[in-house]
Amino acid sequence: MNLNQIHNVYFIGIGGIGMSALARYFQYIGKKVVGYDKTPTQLTDELQDIGLEIHFEDNISLIPADFYVENTLVIVTPAVPVSHSEWNYFIEREYNIKKRAEVLGIITKDTYCFAVAGTHGKTTTSSILGHVLYESGVDVTAFLGGIVENYNSNLIGSGKTVTVVEADEFDRSFLHLHPNVSCVTSMDADHLDIYGDAASIEESFREFAAKTSSENLYVIKGLPLEGNTIGVNNDADFSAQNIRIENGFYVFDVKTPTEVVQNVKFGLPGHHNLTNALLAFAMAKSYGVSNEKIIAALASFKGVRRRFSFQIREEKLVYIDDYAHHPTEINAVHQAVRELYPGKKIIAAFQPHLFSRTKDFVDGFAESLSQFDEILLMEIYPARELPMEGVNSTWLLNKIDNPNKKLVSKDELFTAFENSDADVFITIGAGDIGELVKDLKKALHEKN
Structure with a gap:
């Protein structure tokens, strides 16, 4: 599918956190964006504030008349019921209908893509990484599953060279991505309604991890995957050590395979957030970002809405x-x-x-x-x-x-x-x- 031929993008479920990041992106690159959602929320209010047309009634008469088959992309959330009349309208007329993950795959396949996977920690890790790359002057766009406090948005940047995406394991959608560098934050059982059992989830993560070489894969130490390991106070390849709390911030040293980087400062509480910051540190470093720029960006990261x-x-x-x-x-x-x-x-x-x-x-x-x-x-x-x-x-x-x-x-x-x-x-x-x-x-x- 050639996005250059698409003039209009119609979202069914535009208020979802991942969907709304895509909506912002398409508006930014000049597409006409219209969407439906079940109920108004803070997210839909924010989208309307930047000029997006949104309605809250499942009604085909609200689909713009100039949204023709040949120039319109329809993006649908998995949460939409099969009885949804707008969705059926597009199916019957053979519109180009995609899931969010498929669209992310199309957008990112011609970029240098960082993909962040894991049952927990995806949003925070990808947000930290997006912030570090953006603050370091990298030509980046980050598609996020949460509103980053520094930007009041779930979209960071508008770069065409590098992308950061959350690789969502729900319905195996992360297998649509084409990452150059990826990480796995955790592999706990979840979405058992989709997968059936924990073994199937693990297999899906293995399949995702195989999309990048082990040199370009970063994993929390202890996970059954081959890659660069990350940990707190242990012998991982990248490890946070000498951890203390000063004025509400973590201050710590990062041991890498080649050096010790001292006095790194990070403001989000909890050891799980230290590992999230370490993953972002390691991945940014793999792209050639200097220690000084990474340290400055980590210290200025304010967090993600609804994440502690x-x-x-x-x-x-x-x-x-x-x-x-x-x-x-x-x-x-x-x-x-x-x-x-x-x-x-x-x-x-x-x-x-x-x-x-x-x-x-x-x-x-x-x-x-x-x-x-x-x-x-x-x-x-x-x-x-x-x-x-x-x-x-x-x-x-x-x-x-x-x-x-x-x-x-x-x-x-x-x-x-x-x-x-x-x-x-x-x-x-x-x-x-x-x-x-x-x-x-x-x-x-x-x-x-």
């Missing part, structure tokens, strides 16, 4: 919001917050994401949530799924080994936060709990 995102950071009140939706990610949030706030009372509100994921990892969720001082559990956010018999938040709540737990509605969550004597408040989840953050922040400020 400080909403309130005061001496007597802290509110953090995080996108974690897997037990390993919740453990990482807990480790980071305990390291930053030892001895403080921590209350966590969690909204499970997907019935299938809750069913597959219910014991892991219960164990990870039990570590907080108080747990507020919301109903499961279904996203693309229909309910499953017996799979609900009451079932998960009963497995949490902590007496300070309760099931809450959205309204009850506000009341619980307002009445709590906790020092640190956290909201966790990949569903629409993120839409409550602004109002929760306001309520907590008013309470104090």
Whole structure:
């Protein structure tokens, strides 16, 4: 497919985090961009603010009349139901319909492509890498799965030479990419509704890893893949050592295969974020970026919206919001917050994401949530799924080994936060709990 012949791009599911990065990109290169989504969100508001046409009704009469078959690309999210009338309109008229990953494959195949894969850490690692390359003067475009605070966007740069992409394992879509350099942050079981079992997920990651040579593959030490290894306080090829915390920042040395780079500064908490920063360090270095430029960019990276995102950071009140939706990610949030706030009372509100994921990892969720001082559990956010018999938040709540737990509605969550004597408040989840953050922040400020 030749993108030069495409004048119009129509998105079904334009409000998805990955889809919206593509929408920004196509608008930037001069295409007319129109899209549908089910409901307005902060993301769709931001897209409309930069001039994109978006509607929230599945109605074929809202498709522009000049979006002809020969000049229009249709990009569809996997979350759209087969009954969707706009999607069927395009299918029946034989429009060029692609998934996001296929389009990323087309855009990146003629560039020097960095691909970041892994069940956790993709968004943060690719955002750090995109920031480091952009700040270092590289001609880069980074397509990201989160809003980077430095740019207030999920698209960094507009370069034509180098691309950074998140390589998403969902429905094996990362196999559409053509990476020159890639990394794997983690290979935990997830998306078992697609893969069936952990062995199938591992096989898919192996297939992805085989797309680059082992010299151009960077992996967390311990993963069953051949490549340059990354780790914290161990004998990995790239290792963070002499780690300390100064004024809320990690300061550490990076041992590489050839040298020790001292006093690297990075502001995101948690050891998982140290490995994310190390992956970006190693990959940027492989492209020839100097140590000095990498160090300066790492120190200025502000983080990604909804990834351990400080909403309130005061001496007597802290509110953090995080996108974690897997037990390993919740453990990482807990480790980071305990390291930053030892001895403080921590209350966590969690909204499970997907019935299938809750069913597959219910014991892991219960164990990870039990570590907080108080747990507020919301109903499961279904996203693309229909309910499953017996799979609900009451079932998960009963497995949490902590007496300070309760099931809450959205309204009850506000009341619980307002009445709590906790020092640190956290909201966790990949569903629409993120839409409550602004109002929760306001309520907590008013309470104090």
